[in-house]
Amino acid sequence: MRKYIFFCLILCNAVLTKAEPATNEPLVEKQVFTAQQFELFNGTVLPEVTVGWESYGTLNKDKSNAILITHYFTGTSHAAGKYSHNDAAPGYWDAIIGPGKAIDTTKYFVISVDSLANINVYDEHVITTGPASINPATNKPWGLDFPVVTIRDFVNVQKAVLQRLGIASLHAVIGPSMGAMQALDWAAAYPDKVKRVISVIGAGESDAWTTALLEQWTLPIKLDANWQNGNYSRDNMPIDGLTASLMLITQQALTPEFFNQQGETLGYTPLEAAPLTRITSSHSIVKWLKQRATARAENMDANSLLYLARACQLFVAGHGTSLNKGLADVAAPSLFLPSASDLLLMPYLVDTPHQMLSESSKLLTLQGQFGHLEGVVNVQQHATAITTFLNNPVR
Amino acid sequence: MRKYIFFCLILCNAVLTKAEPATNEPLVEKQVFTAQQFELFNGTVLPEVTVGWESYGTLNKDKSNAILITHYFTGTSHAAGKYSHNDAAPGYWDAIIGPGKAIDTTKYFVISVDSLANINVYDEHVITTGPASINPATNKPWGLDFPVVTIRDFVNVQKAVLQRLGIASLHAVIGPSMGAMQALDWAAAYPDKVKRVISVIGAGESDAWTTALLEQWTLPIKLDANWQNGNYSRDNMPIDGLTASLMLITQQALTPEFFNQQGETLGYTPLEAAPLTRITSSHSIVKWLKQRATARAENMDANSLLYLARACQLFVAGHGTSLNKGLADVAAPSLFLPSASDLLLMPYLVDTPHQMLSESSKLLTLQGQFGHLEGVVNVQQHATAITTFLNNPVR
Numbered sequence: 001m002r003k004y005i006f007f008c009l010i011l012c013n014a015v016l017t018k019a020e021p022a023t024n025e026p027l028v029e030k031q032v033f034t035a036q037q038f039e040l041f042n043g044t045v046l047p048e049v050t051v052g053w054e055s056y057g058t059l060n061k062d063k064s065n066a067i068l069i070t071h072y073f074t075g076t077s078h079a080a081g082k083y084s085h086n087d088a089a090p091g092y093w094d095a096i097i098g099p100g101k102a103i104d105t106t107k108y109f110v111i112s113v114d115s116l117a118n119i120n121v122y123d124e125h126v127i128t129t130g131p132a133s134i135n136p137a138t139n140k141p142w143g144l145d146f147p148v149v150t151i152r153d154f155v156n157v158q159k160a161v162l163q164r165l166g167i168a169s170l171h172a173v174i175g176p177s178m179g180a181m182q183a184l185d186w187a188a189a190y191p192d193k194v195k196r197v198i199s200v201i202g203a204g205e206s207d208a209w210t211t212a213l214l215e216q217w218t219l220p221i222k223l224d225a226n227w228q229n230g231n232y233s234r235d236n237m238p239i240d241g242l243t244a245s246l247m248l249i250t251q252q253a254l255t256p257e258f259f260n261q262q263g264e265t266l267g268y269t270p271l272e273a274a275p276l277t278r279i280t281s282s283h284s285i286v287k288w289l290k291q292r293a294t295a296r297a298e299n300m301d302a303n304s305l306l307y308l309a310r311a312c313q314l315f316v317a318g319h320g321t322s323l324n325k326g327l328a329d330v331a332a333p334s335l336f337l338p339s340a341s342d343l344l345l346m347p348y349l350v351d352t353p354h355q356m357l358s359e360s361s362k363l364l365t366l367q368g369q370f371g372h373l374e375g376v377v378n379v380q381q382h383a384t385a386i387t388t389f390l391n392n393p394v395r
Numbered sequence: 396m397r398k399y400i401f402f403c404l405i406l407c408n409a410v411l412t413k414a415e416p417a418t419n420e421p422l423v424e425k426q427v428f429t430a431q432q433f434e435l436f437n438g439t440v441l442p443e444v445t446v447g448w449e450s451y452g453t454l455n456k457d458k459s460n461a462i463l464i465t466h467y468f469t470g471t472s473h474a475a476g477k478y479s480h481n482d483a484a485p486g487y488w489d490a491i492i493g494p495g496k497a498i499d500t501t502k503y504f505v506i507s508v509d510s511l512a513n514i515n516v517y518d519e520h521v522i523t524t525g526p527a528s529i530n531p532a533t534n535k536p537w538g539l540d541f542p543v544v545t546i547r548d549f550v551n552v553q554k555a556v557l558q559r560l561g562i563a564s565l566h567a568v569i570g571p572s573m574g575a576m577q578a579l580d581w582a583a584a585y586p587d588k589v590k591r592v593i594s595v596i597g598a599g600e601s602d603a604w605t606t607a608l609l610e611q612w613t614l615p616i617k618l619d620a621n622w623q624n625g626n627y628s629r630d631n632m633p634i635d636g637l638t639a640s641l642m643l644i645t646q647q648a649l650t651p652e653f654f655n656q657q658g659e660t661l662g663y664t665p666l667e668a669a670p671l672t673r674i675t676s677s678h679s680i681v682k683w684l685k686q687r688a689t690a691r692a693e694n695m696d697a698n699s700l701l702y703l704a705r706a707c708q709l710f711v712a713g714h715g716t717s718l719n720k721g722l723a724d725v726a727a728p729s730l731f732l733p734s735a736s737d738l739l740l741m742p743y744l745v746d747t748p749h750q751m752l753s754e755s756s757k758l759l760t761l762q763g764q765f766g767h768l769e770g771v772v773n774v775q776q777h778a779t780a781i782t783t784f785l786n787n788p789v790r
Contacts, residue, residue, distance in 0.1 A: 042671050144674050144675065205665050206665045207654075207658065207665075208654045208658025208659075209654040211680055211681065212646055212681060215642075215678075215684070216642065219615055219642065220614055220639070223618040223635060223636055240618060241618055244614040244615070244618060247610075247614065256602065256605075256741065256743065259604035259607055260603050260604055262603060266603075268606070270600050270710055271709055271711060271714060275705060275708065275709060276436075276437050276545070277543065279701060280539065283603075285603040285607050286606065307674065310674060313678060314666055314667075314670060319666060343738070
């Protein structure tokens, strides 16, 4: 069981759930959306946008039962279910998305879209347009010629996908972490289209602290000699830099409690013989962390990490001159679920938006030792609150 | 005043003090200690150890009034006073060390020693033996051939310096951060020589979390193409890697509150025009952080950072098989001063040693927005407690 939890946590593509796999549930199929001449928030135009999306449940006749799930930084649109009965684990929020679950797919049509510049470029189930995509003007990967994209652009791509499906408004937008940024920005940008917002381990904006912290993730990549200012080829990628970045992200997303439990499992002690003897040897906990980061790096692209970090750094809900102005038009009731032990997007980051939206805002704290990841692997501790919030009539 | 605080904080070689400079105080002089064939904790023998030391106040006749100050990771033996009346700032703990201050130099002989592998290799006032020193066997810098050194070795070098001066026992050992590790290890290793211990922003041992966190500091250096497995020359040093490492250290040593105040000063907003337009441009807060790290890197050596990180990773007070055993022989009363807002060595890290030493241990928490650095720049908030602790008779 413990091993299973680690797998879930570190690969971040599965959730801890006690439910038996429902083998009679329909399998998930990845769909593709394409648009031409897509105008971005900063004014540049992408000649083509192609992204993957998937859905669970059935869209009702008047197309009023759609719930959009927006994914986290290292996540994908695979929020629930399995692509094949042989999949090792279902989508990351399977504990709360499914028939009879908190987000009940017998009632709702749940949809999720791969972000622009999705980091999991080499995951066979991910379809994205980003710096690793081919630039039609050069027939080579965009690299750093890819334009800067924002959380608003992820929202606008999702909006285009929904329009194509004829969905004019959303019963709710719900997401963890970077997904929470998208959820809140939806409510700010398109108040008439969003009936409810749930921000899990989110933020109202990227403050100076968070922007600096996100920058730390990008530094190891840019130091890797293979990076070549973003002009690397598939067979010579800056894997060491990407792995170092993921080591940092993995640690910041967890807690001392979690690491020290893992240390116990490994038999960690400060005075381990190898690192005491050789400066080039590592402690057991370091080797463990590096192994996990190496495994995560396999399907990921380093440049895409830089673009996602930038999108998060530029985030302020509403994408205006201030958070206050950005939230002024929000009409949707909101539910904030920060994690008490979060060291990455600390709980204080939702205090301001929660207060600004006070009349229609509710805040419940996630408890546990998983830090930021509490919102990915253990969000089901507030399953009842989520269901109640979704059932509440609005306007 | 604000600028002065930033200077103090970021260069970490000065303290915030409201006292007027006492121009009639004697200037500090750096002294040199050398020993041959110095056996290290891991069994290897250094052919030569040369370190700098300095002192404030006068050693009494029976040599019983000595207080040892042990310095932090990026610090030096310059704990108080000035080398020249023109110095921009005095030593880092000048607010508590001096005539009539918490550590009263009219009563005590206060001494501090540059650590082995001190990071400030190119600071004219620092004398150290480390990976940047010349290996007599090759007549080239040691690089990674320098043996792994531990907190215990720093303690043993200090012990040798004191022996040379005829000092058999210490009225107290006091240090912040890595210095707190040395202070506690002194009490564990040489219980008959240490009368009192003050651990400021310290730890009982490097737990799995802390060891992983320290490893993060080393990763950017090892990614820098100039690093060359540690075989770099003075005119081709891995400055970019070192700077990235210092950006991480600087942020972890501070707090969101501090960064967000700094952001206000800079006019930081998430949607700054340059980073929205170009992926290669940075936010104001990132530029600020990088400038500060670049300035700090000037006198520093990258390999030395790797060795200091390793010394801290290997730390368990007493350097035995467990903290419990390590502290079993401690006879000295101890005073722990963790910082409530510390994100680097979190306050929980002294809970266990404080509880283990319960009968003779006192714990007071530093309050403020400076995080880990509270113990460097604002330790004087517990000046009275320090004085009282030093005045208490023991045994």
